Amino acid sequence: MNDTRKHVEVCFTPGEYAYFKGEYEIVVVIDVLRATSAICAAFDNGVAAIIPVPTVEEARDYKERGYLAGAERKGQIVEGFDFGNSPYSYMREEFKGKEIVLSTTNGTKSLDVAKDAEVVVVGSLLNVTALSHWLSKQDKNILCLCSGWQDKFNLEDTICAGAIADYLVSTGQFTSDEDSSIAAKYLYLSAKDNYLGYLKSSSHRRRLKNLNLNEDIKYCLTPDQTDVIPILRNGKLVKL
Amino acid sequence: MNDTRKHVEVCFTPGEYAYFKGEYEIVVVIDVLRATSAICAAFDNGVAAIIPVPTVEEARDYKERGYLAGAERKGQIVEGFDFGNSPYSYMREEFKGKEIVLSTTNGTKSLDVAKDAEVVVVGSLLNVTALSHWLSKQDKNILCLCSGWQDKFNLEDTICAGAIADYLVSTGQFTSDEDSSIAAKYLYLSAKDNYLGYLKSSSHRRRLKNLNLNEDIKYCLTPDQTDVIPILRNGKLVKL
Numbered sequence: 001m002n003d004t005r006k007h008v009e010v011c012f013t014p015g016e017y018a019y020f021k022g023e024y025e026i027v028v029v030i031d032v033l034r035a036t037s038a039i040c041a042a043f044d045n046g047v048a049a050i051i052p053v054p055t056v057e058e059a060r061d062y063k064e065r066g067y068l069a070g071a072e073r074k075g076q077i078v079e080g081f082d083f084g085n086s087p088y089s090y091m092r093e094e095f096k097g098k099e100i101v102l103s104t105t106n107g108t109k110s111l112d113v114a115k116d117a118e119v120v121v122v123g124s125l126l127n128v129t130a131l132s133h134w135l136s137k138q139d140k141n142i143l144c145l146c147s148g149w150q151d152k153f154n155l156e157d158t159i160c161a162g163a164i165a166d167y168l169v170s171t172g173q174f175t176s177d178e179d180s181s182i183a184a185k186y187l188y189l190s191a192k193d194n195y196l197g198y199l200k201s202s203s204h205r206r207r208l209k210n211l212n213l214n215e216d217i218k219y220c221l222t223p224d225q226t227d228v229i230p231i232l233r234n235g236k237l238v239k240l
Numbered sequence: 241m242n243d244t245r246k247h248v249e250v251c252f253t254p255g256e257y258a259y260f261k262g263e264y265e266i267v268v269v270i271d272v273l274r275a276t277s278a279i280c281a282a283f284d285n286g287v288a289a290i291i292p293v294p295t296v297e298e299a300r301d302y303k304e305r306g307y308l309a310g311a312e313r314k315g316q317i318v319e320g321f322d323f324g325n326s327p328y329s330y331m332r333e334e335f336k337g338k339e340i341v342l343s344t345t346n347g348t349k350s351l352d353v354a355k356d357a358e359v360v361v362v363g364s365l366l367n368v369t370a371l372s373h374w375l376s377k378q379d380k381n382i383l384c385l386c387s388g389w390q391d392k393f394n395l396e397d398t399i400c401a402g403a404i405a406d407y408l409v410s411t412g413q414f415t416s417d418e419d420s421s422i423a424a425k426y427l428y429l430s431a432k433d434n435y436l437g438y439l440k441s442s443s444h445r446r447r448l449k450n451l452n453l454n455e456d457i458k459y460c461l462t463p464d465q466t467d468v469i470p471i472l473r474n475g476k477l478v479k480l
Contacts, residue, residue, distance in 0.1 A: 012393060015255065019391050151259050153252060153420040179442050180393040183427055190426060202419050 005175040007141045008168040010161040010184040013148040014110045024143035026135065027117040028164060030124065031147035032156040034085045034213075035072075035107025036230075037124040037220040042090035042100065043239045044126075044226040049099040050237040052108040059103040069101035075213070078103075086216050087126075099236070106147035114145055115232065122230035122237060125160050125195070125220065130227040132167040134240070142168065144184075155187065155202045156221070159195065162188025163223075195221040245415040247381045248408040250401040250424040253388040254350045264383035266375065267357040268404060270364065271387035272396040274325045274453075275312075275347025276470075277364040277460040282330035282340065283479045284366075284466040289339040290477040292348040299343040309341035315453070318343075326456050327366075339476070346387035354385055355472065362470035362477060365400050365435070365460065370467040372407040374480070382408065384424075395427065395442045396461070399435065402428025403463075435461040 011020045030036055039050055053059050056071050056078050063069035063081070071077070072084030083089035085104045102108060114120050123131050123144065135142055144164055146157035162184035168174040169185070176182060191198035196218065219225075229240040251260045270276055279290055293299050296311050296318050303309035303321070311317070312324030323329035325344045342348060354360050363371050363384065375382055384404055386397035402424035408414035409425070416422060431438035436458065459465075469480040 012252070013256070016253070016392065149419070152256065152418065153423065155419040155423060158419075158423065178392065179389070179395040179398075182442060183393065183395060183398065183423070186427060186430060187423055190430065202422060 003175065005173055006139060008144070008165045008174045008176055008181065009142070009178045010144045010146065010158065010165055010181040012146050012153045012158060012180055013151055014106070014113045014145065015151050017113045017145060020143055023141060025118040025140040026138060026142045027114040027120050028123040028131070028135070028142060028144045028161075029107070029110045029114055029120060029147065030144060030157045030160050031104070031107030031110060032124055032160050032220055034087060034216055034220055035102070035104040035147065036122045037126050038085045038087045038090055039102070039107075039122050039230050039237060040124050040126040040226055040228055041087035042095065043228040043230050045091050046096035047090060047100055048097050048238070050230070051099060051101045051235065052111045052237060053101060053103045054108055054112040056103055059101050062101040067101045068095065068098055071103045073105050075105075086213070087219055088216065106149060110145050110147040111232065115235070120232035121240070123160060123164060125163075125223040126225045127228055128160060128163050129224045131229050132164050134229055135164065136168055136171050136173065139173075142174070156199055158184045159188045159191045159198070162186070163192065243415065245413055246379060248384070248405045248414045248416055248421065249382070249418045250384045250386065250398065250405055250421040252386050252393045252398060252420055253391055254346070254353045254385065255391050257353045257385060260383055263381060265358040265380040266378060266382045267354040267360050268363040268371070268375070268382060268384045268401075269347070269350045269354055269360060269387065270384060270397045270400050271344070271347030271350060272364055272400050272460055274327060274456055274460055275342070275344040275387065276362045277366050278325045278327045278330055279342070279347075279362050279470050279477060280364050280366040280466055280468055281327035282335065283468040283470050285331050286336035287330060287340055288337050288478070290470070291339060291341045291475065292351040292477060293341060293343045294348055294352040296343055299341050302341040307341045308335065308338055311343045313345050315345075326453070327459055328456065346389060350385050350387040351472065355475070360472035361480070363400060363404060365403075365463040366465045367468055368400060368403050369464045371469050372404050374469055375404065376408055376411050376413065379413075382414070396439055398424045399428045399431045399438070402426070403432065435463075
């Protein structure tokens with residue numbers, strides 16, 4: 001009997017995307033702390049579009065041409081910009097209906113490597129249930145692409161990817177073969193009752209704590225605050 | 241107060257070694273299924289030295305010059321060779337006291353990328369306790385380098401690395417900062433009571449099962465069968 005189930009797999013870092021590329025119609029880009037959480041928060045607040053750019057220079061070019069533009073590197077707002085990747089930055093009244101340019105350390109890099117996939121959507125814990133439900137109806141192979149931290153594995157993106165994979169496999173329409181996907185599901189299942197407690201020992205979280213970002217972290221680790229699903233269309237993220 | 245503890249960290253694949261390189265005096269190369277298990281079994285059987293080579297061509301050159309040489313790719317013995325990376329291949333009487341050349345899909349690749357570290361030792365579940373005890377006495381920073389499967393993450397190497405990291409941290413003399421190390425410890429703790437059961441869903445194990453390697457797998461997943469610690473000296477692995 002043929003197995004007609006689609007695959008849902010997890011890639012831990014943008015650097016490993018090359019080993020997965022081409023086999024998945026949908027790529028879910030995940031950067032829980034904080035780029036993809038900020039993007040979800042922005043659309044939830046009525047932002048019209050987000051233009052993700054991989055380099056600070058590109059963000060600066062857009063800014064000089066009059067765009068609202070944000071840039072973050074190593075957890076901090078880049079000099080010369082008014083905002084970075086804090087979700088709270090995107091809740092301003094004046095951002096509603098606007099196009100915003102954004103460059104971040106990890107998240108916009110993942111969006112850049114994944115951009116040629118048939119469908120690219122943005123995932124975070126903020127929209128994890130709405131996104132998982134939508135994905136379950138697509139009948140496509142799905143890759144959850146974690147952004148990691150400076151090319152290395154991180155726990156929070158992996159747990160979010162594991163949550164998506166666990167849900168999709170539970171529907172009976174999807175299967176996971178890669179060891180990375182199996183590990184992500186294990187890590188999600190042991191973390192799901194207390195994300196904040198589970199991640200308290202994580203290096204990335206400790207690094208952000210040093211930057212006094214506790215409010216951001218609490219927000220980003222609180223699931224299901226929005227139903228928005230940001231999707232990449234012609235180089236811009238828009239609301240599905 | 242200064243933290244004088246040394247680091248023990250886990251790198252999931254040879255491809256990510258570049259992001260860790262240089263910070264660790266000791267690198268532990270791990271390829272549980274099956275290269276580093278076979279290497280431990282070989283020394284336990286009295287083999288004098290193993291010359292790891294990254295390419296099949298190099299192994300063939302040695303063979304033509306009269307060396308005992310083995311080569312494995314994708315789980316199978318390469319044509320023209322008499323043995324690959326099955327631990328049982330190395331238990332022959334005629335191998336005692338001999339030098340053996342070996343090239344494998346993943347394990348010898350990791351040995352090659354790590355070769356410039358101050359100290360390179362070989363780990364597997366077969367020698368995990370003896371190796372962990374020895375490492376705990378070195379007062380050096382330690383990186384556990386998993387070989388993965390064709391450049392991707394695998395569970396069995398990660399669990400072995402997690403076992404080493406968990407032991408070293410438990411001594412109070414070591415700490416782990418990287419999220420990969422924290423994840424490896426979590427995965428080890430959930431696997432440790434039943435490696436075979438835990439890994440039954442692993443892609444790599446399923447792939448090997450198709451090759452009828454169940455006896456090899458059972459052997460490689462049975463911890464603490466030997467006290468040997470293979471160490472790299474001038475391009476050759478010898479018994480410490």
